[in-house]
Amino acid sequence: MDLPAEMFEFYAGFAEAERLADGQGGFERVRTQELLERHLPPAPGVVLDVGGGPGAHALWLAARGYAVHLVDAVPRHVEQAREASAAAAYPLAGCAVGDARELRHADASADAVLLLGPLYHLIERADRVRALAEARRVLRPGGVLVAAVVSRFASLQTCLSLGLLDDAEFVEIIRADLRTGQHRNPTGRPFFTTTFFHRPADLRAELADAGFDGARLIAVEGPLMWAPTFGADWADEGKRDLLLELVRTVEEEEAIVAGGAHFLGIAQLH
Secondary structure (H helix, E strand, O other), X not given: OOOOHXXXXXXXXXXXXXXXXXXXXXXXXXXXXXXXXXXXXXXXXXXXXXXXXXXXXXXXXXXXXXXXXXXXXXXXXXXXXXXXXXXXXXXXXXXXXXXXXXOOOOOOOEEEEEEOXXXXXXXXXXXXXXXXXXXXXXXXXXXXEEEEEEEOOHHHHHHHHHOOOOOHHHHHHHHHHHHHOEEOOOOOOOOOOOEEEEOHHHHHHHHHHOOOOOOEEEEOOHHHHHOOOHHHHHHXXXXXXXXXXXXXXXXXXXXXXXXXOEEEEEEXXX
């Protein structure tokens, strides 16, 4: 696979299986799963979780009655997903190393396709459109695509929320992110790895070029995640409910969609 070597190096030393447990990762998980619950066709059905990592969303969907086939480019993630599936009451229907641009599944064989990671690390636009077109190929009529991207403004917001304006190396990364959308980390420091950071217009155009009409763009976390009190607020059950209520209220506002770390493109194949 012609994916960035530094991406594989990053995930070899990163605890992706624990990332969605709590804090900002927990917020991302809860929001992603409530949006899946809202937009996916009802179970039972076949779901391809492409870029499904160690299986957090795949196993959650399997427990809800879906036949979930997980695909990921990182062998370590696939092995972790297999181990978790073997120990689960509702195991995955399949788990394999694969490439979002060339799926091994038949035409019109899935009720839903999740791309909750592949578009991050496909740096070239043509590759992202190819992955989206592959998702379209394997979807049945009426099937649903859910594609996640990282916001063009994620590094900038991180910098401002953590007070990192004096960090010259990080500021140079931010400048490149904002100028090109290509997030690269040449510093050797534990910033995120090579990624494409989307603007809403980028994702809309890529979805359209892949044949998806009428896609909806929805904020996952929105700007609430950058608040200096977010950690304490998310740990407080009452405030957690309020955070979720507020982000739901503004999730499709154009000015809000790219205000958090991630947003989704959701489209139904007609």
